[in-house]
Amino acid sequence: QKEVEQNSGPLSVPEGAIASLNCTYSDRGSQSFFWYRQYSGKSPELIMFIYSNGDKEDGRFTAQLNKASQYVSLLIRDSQPSDSATYLCAVNSLGTALIFGKGTTLSVSS
């Protein structure tokens, strides 16, 4: 059974701080890695995807991938109260559907 693990949280950070969200996965053949944000009562929306080892930056968000350690993370710089949501890590291999972690709840206090 392929698994994606995340700490459920809640992760609490003050406004302006860096929030670090982590995810591990069990399938070494995984090729695509996604971070989704889900506000309460809403559907997940894509924040970032990453395919290669290293960092990928998009505005205040940085995704980091380490395939050797089977680890992917999301950093949110200058966290805002509007970033308060559940963050879902999702992973897939060629020919398989996305497998989601259970999500980490982030709370940013002003």
Add this chain to the structure above:
Amino acid sequence: DVKVTQSSRYLVKRTGEKVFLECVQDMDHENMFWYRQDPGLGLRLIYFSYDVKMKEKGDIPEGYSVSREKKERFSLILESASTNQTSMYLCASSLGRGLAGELFFGEGSRLTVL
């Protein structure tokens, strides 16, 4: 913008009823998916389809079936609803080859089975 539309946002059904959840996407995506989302259990894949009339079981297919007669439409069927099928159901689609690629989600259908 990609739009994935789920026909019903909220449904209340009785145990034993047959339930249809409809999903339509307007971006000519090959792949379509049905997930359910429950507190503490996250998103779990029920069924997916990578082509018309094709379907594959996900992690929790028991008690569900699906239909994909047209590329844009993917239906989830609960043949005989049970209380443990009370959940939020999310439909999604994607364009990528080999099922990879960004998933676009519908707004969800919250089903309550009494």
